[in-house]
Amino acid sequence: xxxxxxxxATAAALFPGVTLAxxxxxxxxxxxxxxxxxxxxxxxLIFAPLPGTAFPWIVLxxxxxxTVFTIYFGFIQLRAFSHAISLVKGDYSDPNxxxxxxxxxxxxxxxxxxxxxxxxxxxxxxxxxxxxGATFWMILAGLMGMASKFTECxxxxxYRNEYPDGTVSGGPMYYMTKGFDERGYRGGKIMxxxxxxxxxxxxxxxxxxFQANQAHAQISGIVGDYxxxxxxxxxxxxxxxxxxxxxxxxxxxxxxxxxxxxxxxxGTALVILLMNYDMIGWAFGQIFAGAFTGLGVxxxxxxxxxxxxxxxxxxxxxxxxxxxxxxxxxxxKEPITEGVVSLLEPFIDTVxxxxxxxxxxTISGVQMIDxxxxxxxxxxxxxxxxEGGVQGVQLTSAAFASGLSWFPYVxxxxxxxxxxxxxISWSYYGLKAWTYLFGEGKTNELIFKLxxxxxxxxxxxxxxGAVIDFSDxxxxxxxxxxxxxxxxxxxxxxxxxxxxFDRLKTGxxxxxxx
Numbered sequence: 435x436x437x438x439x440x441x442x443a444t445a446a447a448l449f450p451g452v453t454l455a456x457x458x459x460x461x462x463x464x465x466x467x468x469x470x471x472x473x474x475x476x477x478x479l480i481f482a483p484l485p486g487t488a489f490p491w492i493v494l495x496x497x498x499x500x501t502v503f504t505i506y507f508g509f510i511q512l513r514a515f516s517h518a519i520s521l522v523k524g525d526y527s528d529p530n531x532x533x534x535x536x537x538x539x540x541x542x543x544x545x546x547x548x549x550x551x552x553x554x555x556x557x558x559x560x561x562x563x564x565x566x567g568a569t570f571w572m573i574l575a576g577l578m579g580m581a582s583k584f585t586e587c588x589x590x591x592x593y594r595n596e597y598p599d600g601t602v603s604g605g606p607m608y609y610m611t612k613g614f615d616e617r618g619y620r621g622g623k624i625m626x627x628x629x630x631x632x633x634x635x636x637x638x639x640x641x642x643x644f645q646a647n648q649a650h651a652q653i654s655g656i657v658g659d660y661x662x663x664x665x666x667x668x669x670x671x672x673x674x675x676x677x678x679x680x681x682x683x684x685x686x687x688x689x690x691x692x693x694x695x696x697x698x699x700x701g702t703a704l705v706i707l708l709m710n711y712d713m714i715g716w717a718f719g720q721i722f723a724g725a726f727t728g729l730g731v732x733x734x735x736x737x738x739x740x741x742x743x744x745x746x747x748x749x750x751x752x753x754x755x756x757x758x759x760x761x762x763x764x765x766x767k768e769p770i771t772e773g774v775v776s777l778l779e780p781f782i783d784t785v786x787x788x789x790x791x792x793x794x795x796t797i798s799g800v801q802m803i804d805x806x807x808x809x810x811x812x813x814x815x816x817x818x819x820x821e822g823g824v825q826g827v828q829l830t831s832a833a834f835a836s837g838l839s840w841f842p843y844v845x846x847x848x849x850x851x852x853x854x855x856x857x858i859s860w861s862y863y864g865l866k867a868w869t870y871l872f873g874e875g876k877t878n879e880l881i882f883k884l885x886x887x888x889x890x891x892x893x894x895x896x897x898x899g900a901v902i903d904f905s906d907x908x909x910x911x912x913x914x915x916x917x918x919x920x921x922x923x924x925x926x927x928x929x930x931x932x933x934x935f936d937r938l939k940t941g942x943x944x945x946x947x948x
């Protein structure tokens with residue numbers, strides 16, 4: 435049936451909300467189309483698979499880097515683990531050292547930037563395609579990623595800028611310029627500028643808009659549908675109230691929010707595991723069997739390996755360089771101490787939280803297994819079939835709800851907290867990249883913070899998939915530049931490491947807290 439022009443005009447006058455909604459959708463579609471056409475090549479380049487495989491080359495780049503650092507530093511993640519806990523407790527903290535936050539606050543801030551929706555939905559995607567075996571490779575990649583964090587965070591503190599007012603600026607931008615100059619390498623400035631540009635793009639998209647969008651989706655799923663800009667404005671006001679005070683304000687919030695949300699999520703997972711304690715052994719059996727046989731998943735054990743490595747790389751961001759910015763603000767005169775503290779970040783993010791999610795999904799029975807063969811039943815899309823056909827965050831929700839019917843409400847709270855904490859941490863990462871490019875100063879900082887909060891509203895209100903894809907690609911483009919720099923500067927880290935642990939052994943470095 436065709437409508438005349440006067441009838442459309444009348445409808446627009448009677449139902450302006452419908453017209454506005456249609457305009458918003460068409461605007462989103464136009465922006466997506468423009469971004470997809472102009473930046474699609476970049477996204478495809480960053481996430482392109484290796485020839486003949488489904489394995490993105492950027493994941494291999496991160497995993498190879500983590501392996502090199504693990505071997506080069508003599509499995510530092512194992513040797514220094516207990517010392518990392520002592521440092522976080524403040525046993526070696528001198529309040530007179532330069533810096534803005536404690537070891538624990540720096541760790542909490544960096545963790546709040548990585549612990550997020552990926553731990554909930556991303557793990558479900560990995561296990562949904564790669565089966566329980568993906569968990570084994572996820573844990574292995576997480577353990578190796580600890581060495582990448584150690585390398586970048588040590589350099590972040592060593593080459594940071596310390597200002598007369600007590601503030602500091604650090605991160606890959608600074609060790610690329612100062613570290614390269616010290617070693618006589620060229621190109622550090624160009625790499626630093628590229629890293630800063632990528633970091634700002636990542637901060638606005640993956641570290642902001644995507645988080646706001648997913649938080650709104652969870653809230654509206656509980657309370658009913660309502661305009662996203664309302665969620666966006668509320669989030670923007672709360673985020674601005676925190677980030678306007680700088681890293682000290684951010685750290686005061688993250689040191690409370692991160693332990694709370696971590697304990698809430700892990701505690702809930704432990705309750706479900708204890709309710710099904712008789713299946714825990716079976717679940718670990720599935721993880722180990724699936725790691726090397728695949729248990730019928732698409733691609734066999736190679737499929738499980740790819741999914742596990744991808745999830746770990748995308749979750750803990752080891753090698754991306756973002757965490758080095760937060761860790762650079764720590765109060766210490768020994769760069770190696772923050773490198774050691776940062777070891778705990780991939781361990782908590784990937785080895786603990788991601789593994790909890792995977793275990794609950796495995797024991798829940800939501801994924802369908804052929805009782806005769808013991809292998810998973812695959813759908814036409816190659817994914818493991820589930821009860822109700824759920825995937826992603828819905829798979830995690832269904833798995834937890836199988837033990838606790840009220841878990842969807844806990845999940846909504848967790849997603850909102852994860853999104854909020856990720857946004858405030860990435861605001862700091864983006865800010866430091868911004869001030870590196872445009873100069874330090876209150877005005878420059880305020881401009882960035884207002885822009886960041888504007889994109890919080892946009893992210894919650896709009897569906898800009900292509901924009902967020904481009905931002906995600908920029909985050910992993912950071913890793914290309916960063917790991918290249920780490921390879922060239924790792925001898926400096928080794929020298930710092932040998933000096934520090936020699937002095938620790940002889941008692942020259944003393945405890946400040948009994």
